[in-house]
Every structure is written in C-alpha cells, then in structure tokens.
Amino acid sequence: MAHDYPTLPAELERQVFELTALSRPVCIPRLMRVALRVKQWVEPLLYRTLIFNKVLIDGFPRCTMEIFTQITQTKVHDDRSKNTASWTPLAALPRLTHLSLGWWKSPQVLQTILTKSKPLRALVLLCPWEVPNYYDNPQKPFVAAGLDEDVRFVMMRNFDDDGEDWQQHALLGTDHWARVDEYISRRLSGEVDPRECRFPPW
Numbered sequence: 001m002a003h004d005y006p007t008l009p010a011e012l013e014r015q016v017f018e019l020t021a022l023s024r025p026v027c028i029p030r031l032m033r034v035a036l037r038v039k040q041w042v043e044p045l046l047y048r049t050l051i052f053n054k055v056l057i058d059g060f061p062r063c064t065m066e067i068f069t070q071i072t073q074t075k076v077h078d079d080r081s082k083n084t085a086s087w088t089p090l091a092a093l094p095r096l097t098h099l100s101l102g103w104w105k106s107p108q109v110l111q112t113i114l115t116k117s118k119p120l121r122a123l124v125l126l127c128p129w130e131v132p133n134y135y136d137n138p139q140k141p142f143v144a145a146g147l148d149e150d151v152r153f154v155m156m157r158n159f160d161d162d163g164e165d166w167q168q169h170a171l172l173g174t175d176h177w178a179r180v181d182e183y184i185s186r187r188l189s190g191e192v193d194p195r196e197c198r199f200p201p202w
Contacts, residue, residue, distance in 0.1 A: 014041050021045045044070035073098040073177060075126075084112040091116035098177050100124035100156075107145035114150055122180050126158040148197040151187045154180050155198045 008016070014037075021028045021042040028046045032039040072095050084106075090096070091113045097120060099113065105125060114123055125142070147153045156176065183199045186192040 017041050018045065069094055071096055075100040076102070084108050087112055088116060093117070095119060097121045098180070100126055102126055103128055107141050107147060110142065110147055110153065111145065114147070114152060121152060122154060122177065122184060123152050124154045124156050124180055127155055128158060148195045151184050151194055153197050154183065156180065
C-alpha cells in the first residue's frame with residue numbers, strides 16, 4: 001500500500017537544511033549525503049571560512065570557483081603585493097564581512113578594500129607583538145591616512161594559533177571576530193573613542 005507522506009515546499013525545505021548547517025557546521029558532510037539537492041544547498045556553507053597562508057594575492061582572480069562567492073570571513077598573509085588593483089577581486093566577494101591581513105599592508109591597499117567591499121564589517125590588521133607602541137605617533141601611515149576614522153578598521157595583535165581560532169569560529173561561533181565585532185559596536189556607541197582603532201588599546 002502506497003503512503004502519501006507530507007512534503008515541504010522546496011524553499012522551506014532549503015531553509016530548514018541551511019539553518020541546520022549554519023547552527024551545526026560539523027554536520028554539513030552528513031547533510032550532503034541526504035540528497036543531491038541538499039548537497040547543492042549546504043556544501044557552499046562548508047567553505048565560508050578559509051585561511052590563505054603564503055599565497056600570492058595576485059593569483060586570486062584565477063580562483064573563480066563558486067565556493068569563493070560564499071566566503072564570509074578570511075585571513076590573508078601576503079606581504080608582497082602592494083598593487084591596490086590586485087586586491088580588488090578580494091574586495092568584490094559578495095558575502096565577505098570579515099577580513100584580516102598580515103602586517104605591512106600599505107594604507108592604499110587597506111583603503112581600497114574598505115571602499116570597494118560593501119558587505120565588509122571588519123578589516124583587521126594583525127600587528128606583531130614587538131611593536132606595541134607603533135601607533136603612539138599620530139603621523140604613522142595608517143592613522144595619517146585617516147583609516148582610524150572608519151570604525152571597520154581595527155589593529156589587533158597577532159595570535160599564535162590562528163588555525164584553532166578559525167576552527168572555533170566555524171564550529172562554535174566564538175573567535176577573534178566575535179571580539180572585534182563587539183569592540184566595533186562599542187566604538188559606534190561611543191563607549192570607546194570611535195577613532196581608537198587598536199584592539200585592545202595598548
């Protein structure tokens with residue numbers, strides 16, 4: 001005897017699976033095995049967080065896979081490319097909300113990213129531990145360029161284990177981005193000087 005099981009509209013079904021995937025990213029590989037349509041919905045969510053280590057940002061335009069359009073947070077270490085045009089593809093990612101960069105980026109590169117990336121909520125410049133007083137002088141390049149006037153720009157001391165930090169974000173939603181978001185909110189509210197871009201202030 002055939003049974004007519006109730007079915008959900010495709011839009012609602014997709015929303016259920018995407019919410020499940022976002023709330024428990026560790027379950028995404030199992031969800032991908034449910035059905036082909038479910039795999040197509042949730043697989044891009046598996047690649048929201050990527051770490052680029054020792055890669056040339058000039059090669060980024062060649063990375064045209066669909067998964068890159070789903071990235072919301074990324075950390076890029078590349079001290080060699082100072083050509084602002086080479087960073088435009090990264091700034092054009094449609095869902096990129098959080099970006100952290102290694103030290104010695106030019107103010108022009110940072111300004112290009114802030115200007116061109118519409119969804120960006122936080123741009124973090126990771127600073128070496130050995131230069132805690134680098135920004136005591138207001139004539140230093142980033143402050144002099146007015147980057148501290150954009151609350152999205154944050155200077156943060158680098159952390160030792162970024163792999164663990166990113167896994168905590170992907171799996172638990174708690175990482176340095178959560179702390180940066182909170183700090184930006186305090187700057188916006190006036191609880192902290194809006195132009196104090198160092199986090200935590202040192």
